[in-house]
Amino acid sequence: MTDTHQNNQSVSFEKTRYQYCKELFERERERKETLERKAQMILSLVTLMLGVIYFKLDFFKNLKDIISNSSFKSFFAWPLYVVLCILAICLLGALFSVLKSIKLQIYKEEHPKNFISSLFAPESDYLKSENEVAFYRATAMSYAIALEQNSDINDKKAIWVRYSWYSLIAAIVILAVFIALYGYVSIT
Numbered sequence: 124m125t126d127t128h129q130n131n132q133s134v135s136f137e138k139t140r141y142q143y144c145k146e147l148f149e150r151e152r153e154r155k156e157t158l159e160r161k162a163q164m165i166l167s168l169v170t171l172m173l174g175v176i177y178f179k180l181d182f183f184k185n186l187k188d189i190i191s192n193s194s195f196k197s198f199f200a201w202p203l204y205v206v207l208c209i210l211a212i213c214l215l216g217a218l219f220s221v222l223k224s225i226k227l228q229i230y231k232e233e234h235p236k237n238f239i240s241s242l243f244a245p246e247s248d249y250l251k252s253e254n255e256v257a258f259y260r261a262t263a264m265s266y267a268i269a270l271e272q273n274s275d276i277n278d279k280k281a282i283w284v285r286y287s288w289y290s291l292i293a294a295i296v297i298l299a300v301f302i303a304l305y306g307y308v309s310i311t
Contacts, residue, residue, distance in 0.1 A: 137259035144266035148233055151273045155230065158280045162224045165287045169217045172294060177211070186305065203308065206301045213297055217290035224283035227276050231269040 176182070186203065251257050 133256045134259070137256050137263065141259045141263040141266070144263045144270065145233075148266045148270045148273070151270055151277060154277050155273065155280070158224070158277060158284055161284050162221050162280075162287070165217065165221045165284070165291055166225070168291060169214055169221065169287075169294075172298070173214055173218070176214075176298070203301070203304050206297060206304060210294055210297045210301055213290050213294035217287045217294060220283050220287035220290060224280050224287065227280045227283070229272075230276060231272040233266045233269045 251261070
């Protein structure tokens, strides 16, 4: 009776460990999806800003005309150009960072690579013995290994997303400064 009780405790423990590892793995998968949604949003905003500002060629012609016709030509010409260059650097930094974030895709699955041979081949190293305890232990281990690797990748992805947010916020602030300078020069 003690062997049966001890076996039930082992099964219960391994099942609990399996469920815990599975839950953590799912949380990490949700984190990955959240980071990817943020990266997509940042990429959309960056491409929108690039499209609005830098691919509208008549804007640069108007800017050149305003600066050349302005009485404040020497005073405001360089700040406008410098602010425009800083804006370009911020947007390119955001674009680079978000693309690095998107590039990180080497995620590990929670199941063994050769699923059929791992679970059903008699010489498989995946299952040490053919019982419920061994199955829960092996499966929990697969989740834990995948969780560790995926967590590391998500940490790197989060850093690149954070860099892209900072660059995008800096670009928005610089854009506001540029619009203020441009507006002032075009009025005077």
